[in-house]
Amino acid sequence: MKVVIIIPTYNEKGNIERVIEILETKIFPQIKNHQMHILVVDDTSPDGTAVTVEGLMMKNKNLHLLKNGEKLGLGAAYVRGMTHAVEKLQAEIMFEMDADLSHDPRKVPEFLRKIDEGYDMVIGTRYSQGGSIPQNWGLLRKTYSVFGNLLVRSILMRFWIHDWTGGFRALRKEVFLKEKKELASFRGYTFQVSFLHKTVRDGFKVAEVPIHFTDRTLGRSKIAPKEYIAELLEYVIAARFWELVFSPFLKYAITGFVGYLINAFSLELFKIFGIHSGVAGALGAELSIMWNFTLNNFWAFSKYRITRVQKIPLKFIQFNMVSFGSVLIIFTVITVGTSLFGDTRLVRQLFLIIAIAFFVIPYSYSMYNIFIWKRWHISFLSGLQKMVG
Numbered sequence: 001m002k003v004v005i006i007i008p009t010y011n012e013k014g015n016i017e018r019v020i021e022i023l024e025t026k027i028f029p030q031i032k033n034h035q036m037h038i039l040v041v042d043d044t045s046p047d048g049t050a051v052t053v054e055g056l057m058m059k060n061k062n063l064h065l066l067k068n069g070e071k072l073g074l075g076a077a078y079v080r081g082m083t084h085a086v087e088k089l090q091a092e093i094m095f096e097m098d099a100d101l102s103h104d105p106r107k108v109p110e111f112l113r114k115i116d117e118g119y120d121m122v123i124g125t126r127y128s129q130g131g132s133i134p135q136n137w138g139l140l141r142k143t144y145s146v147f148g149n150l151l152v153r154s155i156l157m158r159f160w161i162h163d164w165t166g167g168f169r170a171l172r173k174e175v176f177l178k179e180k181k182e183l184a185s186f187r188g189y190t191f192q193v194s195f196l197h198k199t200v201r202d203g204f205k206v207a208e209v210p211i212h213f214t215d216r217t218l219g220r221s222k223i224a225p226k227e228y229i230a231e232l233l234e235y236v237i238a239a240r241f242w243e244l245v246f247s248p249f250l251k252y253a254i255t256g257f258v259g260y261l262i263n264a265f266s267l268e269l270f271k272i273f274g275i276h277s278g279v280a281g282a283l284g285a286e287l288s289i290m291w292n293f294t295l296n297n298f299w300a301f302s303k304y305r306i307t308r309v310q311k312i313p314l315k316f317i318q319f320n321m322v323s324f325g326s327v328l329i330i331f332t333v334i335t336v337g338t339s340l341f342g343d344t345r346l347v348r349q350l351f352l353i354i355a356i357a358f359f360v361i362p363y364s365y366s367m368y369n370i371f372i373w374k375r376w377h378i379s380f381l382s383g384l385q386k387m388v389g
């Protein structure tokens with residue numbers, strides 16, 4: 001297949017010469033089953049990087065240059081470069097790679113083997129076993145990188161991916177074409193994180209290759225972690241928030257709210273028939289539990305639906321037990337609230353809301369995900385295990 005290694009440059013005159021030389025003479029001859037190309041995406045570097053590349057193009061027919069770009073950051077350069085690679089060079093596989101030899105070109109064949117195995121994106125990871133960051137990085141840069149990645153992993157809740165901000169990657173063109181329109185506005189590390197996040201979100205297969213990241217020996221770094229930290233945080237928090245809202249969570253919440261209304265109205269309905277208030281409330285509660293179980297099963301958690309008839313009674317009993325836990329929570333919170341602030345209607349209603357919002361929802365939503373519909377079993381718990389182990 002046609003492979004295009006995309007190298008964005010800004011003032012990399014000395015480095016670009018070395019990386020192209022290594023790729024062309026040492027790496028490409030090892031790769032027999034793909035046609036290897038390089039595309040340098042230069043943002044009008046004042047040091048004349050483009051002129052150097054044009055010189056090298058004379059003897060390397062598989063070397064291409066996209067020049068005269070406006071310096072709009074790494075993300076924009078990659079979007080421009082990948083678009084060109086797909087449309088003009090008919091690339092089927094693309095690499096993201098830095099010009100400064102921080103990314104060891106000798107790793108390229110290993111990335112390609114993963115693609116050959118069927119993965120859609122392969123990422124170089126510094127934080128998984130066998131990978132590393134430079135010893136000589138300052139404490140601040142190390143801190144930003146290590147904690148930045150940990151933070152992204154935890155907020156996005158995808159622990160099995162170890163390196164979100166790295167920029168040594170291989171991907172199939174289908175991944176880029178799918179995500180392209182959502183990527184244009186992201187800069188710096190946010191570009192790398194958002195690209196990877198959207199790729200994982202859409203179910204593309206992602207593999208990791210451990211890499212040793214070496215510090216550049218020539219030129220200066222252009223991307224300062226602290227410039228992007230606010231942007232990055234904003235992205236991951238918003239992305240996670242919307243993911244939660246559009247995940248089963250919103251459906252679960254609507255179901256629960258309607259369940260509450262069913263409880264309230266049926267209580268009054270049973271009263272009309274002269275049933276004792278306590279019994280009427282309990283009957284209403286059970287009706288609401290049945291409603292919740294059914295709607296969660298067929299709507300909120302429909303992907304994980306329990307379909308086997310034999311399993312339903314047991315699941316329903318489990319569901320009732322979880323619901324009983326919610327009742328206990330409400331009982332406890334209201335008891336504590338009214339004994340502290342007096343047993344008025346305002347206090348009761350206020351503490352009911354507190355109990356539901358802060359305790360019942362996190363509790364019951366987790367229990368449904370972990371025990372009833374087992375949605376978090378694979379990804380969340382084994383992800384945690386992988387992180388610890």
Ligand SMILES: Nc1nc2c(ncn2[C@@H]2O[C@H](COP(=O)(O)OP(=O)(O)O)[C@@H](O)[C@H]2O)c(=O)[nH]1
Nearest residue numbers: 008009010041043073074077098099221222223
């Ligand atoms: N075209 C282009 N390349 C950039 C830009 N910013 C950084 N780069 C390139 O992106 C790669 C990584 O940048 P670098 O400064 O080494 O970041 P660091 O490794 O995180 O310190 C290098 O090849 C840079 O030349 C930009 O605005 N435009």
Ligand SMILES: [Mg+2]
Nearest residue numbers: 098100102216
């Ligand atoms: Mg660098």
